[in-house]
Amino acid sequence: MQSQLPLFPEQASNFAGSIDGLMLYILLTSIFFSALITFVILYCFVKYRRRSKSEVGVAQEGSVALETTWTVIPFLLAMGMFGWGASIYVDYRRVPQDTLDIYVIGKQWMWKLQQPDGRREINELHIPVERNIKLIMASEDVIHDFFVPAFRVKMDVVPGRYTTLWFRATKPGRYHFFCSQYCGTNHALMGGWVTVMEPADYAAWLSG
Numbered sequence: 782m783q784s785q786l787p788l789f790p791e792q793a794s795n796f797a798g799s800i801d802g803l804m805l806y807i808l809l810t811s812i813f814f815s816a817l818i819t820f821v822i823l824y825c826f827v828k829y830r831r832r833s834k835s836e837v838g839v840a841q842e843g844s845v846a847l848e849t850t851w852t853v854i855p856f857l858l859a860m861g862m863f864g865w866g867a868s869i870y871v872d873y874r875r876v877p878q879d880t881l882d883i884y885v886i887g888k889q890w891m892w893k894l895q896q897p898d899g900r901r902e903i904n905e906l907h908i909p910v911e912r913n914i915k916l917i918m919a920s921e922d923v924i925h926d927f928f929v930p931a932f933r934v935k936m937d938v939v940p941g942r943y944t945t946l947w948f949r950a951t952k953p954g955r956y957h958f959f960c961s962q963y964c965g966t967n968h969a970l971m972g973g974w975v976t977v978m979e980p981a982d983y984a985a986w987l988s989g
């Protein structure tokens with residue numbers, strides 16, 4: 782389920798492509814400007830070094846064109862990050878109407894998951910592929926967090942209130958999920974597997 786060089790987990794939900802794209806855009810922009818600024822600093826160190834004891838600095842007048850360029854370009858790049866991120870976030874937080882609703886309870890240190898028909902599982906979740914899934918989650922004790930790296934979704938699971946999370950799995954397979962809010966001694970063991978199945982297999986599993 783993992784690529785040879787696991788920099789990124791597998792992409793297996795509707796959110797994975799756009800989140801990875803945004804991540805890559807932010808990463809490449811940051812690398813480009815870090816390298817550029819470092820290079821310019823080193824270049825200016827050498828080029829404008831003091832060559833003799835008597836050398837006097839020359840007053841700089843500034844440049845409107847230069848100021849405008851290095852204000853407008855970073856502004857547009859940063860607004861691109863904001864706009865792209867906001868549009869993904871709105872999609873991520875606005876749950877569609879036609880979801881299959883799964884109830885999730887987190888407790889020290891296990892996950893209890895319940896299908897719409899009442900069928901229950903522990904640390905295992907079976908869902909059909911290409912179907913909008915909504916998790917309705919709560920905690921019995923401390924704060925936990927439901928995280929499926931391959932789906933690029935995570936949400937805190939909190940005592941005393943419900944939180945929700947939606948996604949659409951796009952590839953059948955088995956995907957690891959984790960508790961990603963430190964919750965005590967066995968936090969590291971608090972996880973399980975999401976099994977994404979073809980609709981017919983899911984129906985057979987439900988009735989089996």
Ligand SMILES: [Cu+2]
Nearest residue numbers: 925960964971
């Ligand atoms: Cu936990």
